[in-house]
Amino acid sequence: MEASCTVLSIRQVESIMLYDTIGKTYSQTRQSDPRIAAKLLEILEPFQASTIVDIGAGTGSYALYLAEHGYQVLAVEPSMVMRRQAIAHPAVHWIDAKAEELLLPSHSADVAIIILALHHFHDYSQALQEIHRVTGGGQVVIFTYDPDLISSFWLTRYFPSFITDVQSTFLPIATLTAEIETIMDTAVNVVPFPLPNDLSDSFAAVGWSRPELYLDHNIRNGISSFAKLNDDEVAPGLSNLRKDLEIGLWDQKYGYLRQQTHHDVGYRFVFTTA
Numbered sequence: 001m002e003a004s005c006t007v008l009s010i011r012q013v014e015s016i017m018l019y020d021t022i023g024k025t026y027s028q029t030r031q032s033d034p035r036i037a038a039k040l041l042e043i044l045e046p047f048q049a050s051t052i053v054d055i056g057a058g059t060g061s062y063a064l065y066l067a068e069h070g071y072q073v074l075a076v077e078p079s080m081v082m083r084r085q086a087i088a089h090p091a092v093h094w095i096d097a098k099a100e101e102l103l104l105p106s107h108s109a110d111v112a113i114i115i116l117a118l119h120h121f122h123d124y125s126q127a128l129q130e131i132h133r134v135t136g137g138g139q140v141v142i143f144t145y146d147p148d149l150i151s152s153f154w155l156t157r158y159f160p161s162f163i164t165d166v167q168s169t170f171l172p173i174a175t176l177t178a179e180i181e182t183i184m185d186t187a188v189n190v191v192p193f194p195l196p197n198d199l200s201d202s203f204a205a206v207g208w209s210r211p212e213l214y215l216d217h218n219i220r221n222g223i224s225s226f227a228k229l230n231d232d233e234v235a236p237g238l239s240n241l242r243k244d245l246e247i248g249l250w251d252q253k254y255g256y257l258r259q260q261t262h263h264d265v266g267y268r269f270v271f272t273t274a
């Protein structure tokens with residue numbers, strides 16, 4: 001098979017191995033969120049697509065949602081541990097491949113989506129070139145995070161390494177936009193996505209108004225930024241958060257967040273113009 005002949009970079013191997021390790025219980029805490037999925041459908045509508053390639057599809061929760069809404073989905077995912085948790089659907093076809101080498105024919109999809117996976121790709125440009133080839137023109141919808149906003153998130157007061165981790169893995173939005181514009185030769189839209197306070201996809205900012213969630217081992221297990229932290233930082237960070245919640249200090253500083261239904265933590269939809 002072509003993929004087995006490919007020389008993988010250390011970062012790429014690490015990224016795939018990361019999900020073979022931390023992905024074992026991913027589907028328990030990382031279900032698709034209906035508000036994110038609905039926004040995705042709204043953005044996809046003008047493309048009038050029939051086949052969508054979902055790159056870094058994980059356990060396929062968003063692929064399944066799209067299939068249930070009439071799309072044919074090519075779900076590309078390199079981690080077997082993740083693919084094994086997928087719920088089968090006749091309109092979702094799984095491919096063991098990487099973003100940088102999709103192993104799909106040219107013009108085999110109308111649009112590509114990348115949901116919270118771009119920061120794991122070892123070569124963004126190569127992935128975008130592949131999308132350009134496979135979609136025959138380069139239509140893409142990306143859900144990602146603006147790394148310029150990470151230091152304003154209260155969670156970093158307890159786990160400061162999140163700042164360096166996020167800033168070294170997530171592409172700045174302006175860089176990403178310029179890269180897409182150059183490779184796809186099309187205009188790009190950036191739309192902020194304020195998170196609801198009852199998010200059901202438990203990614204890193206899930207507890208923006210529910211700090212107690214981070215004390216839950218299962219929630220932390222599904223968040224790659226926690227998996228990359230040293231135990232030396234996790235233990236004191238958790239202990240300080242637990243103590244601040246007990247004595248009311250967290251609520252004194254950030255309790256106003258508990259009153260908000262939505263909050264812009266920094267998540268963005270970045271997509272080409274239809």
Ligand SMILES: C[S@@+](CC[C@H](N)C(=O)[O-])C[C@H]1O[C@@H](n2cnc3c(N)ncnc32)[C@H](O)[C@@H]1O
Binds near residue numbers: 012030114120
């Ligand atoms: C945070 S998960 C997101 C999964 C899914 N999109 C979702 O939102 O539930 C990131 C996924 O990207 C995958 N991934 C890592 N490196 C990749 C690469 N080079 N190409 C494609 N997918 C990759 C991981 O295996 C993991 O399943």
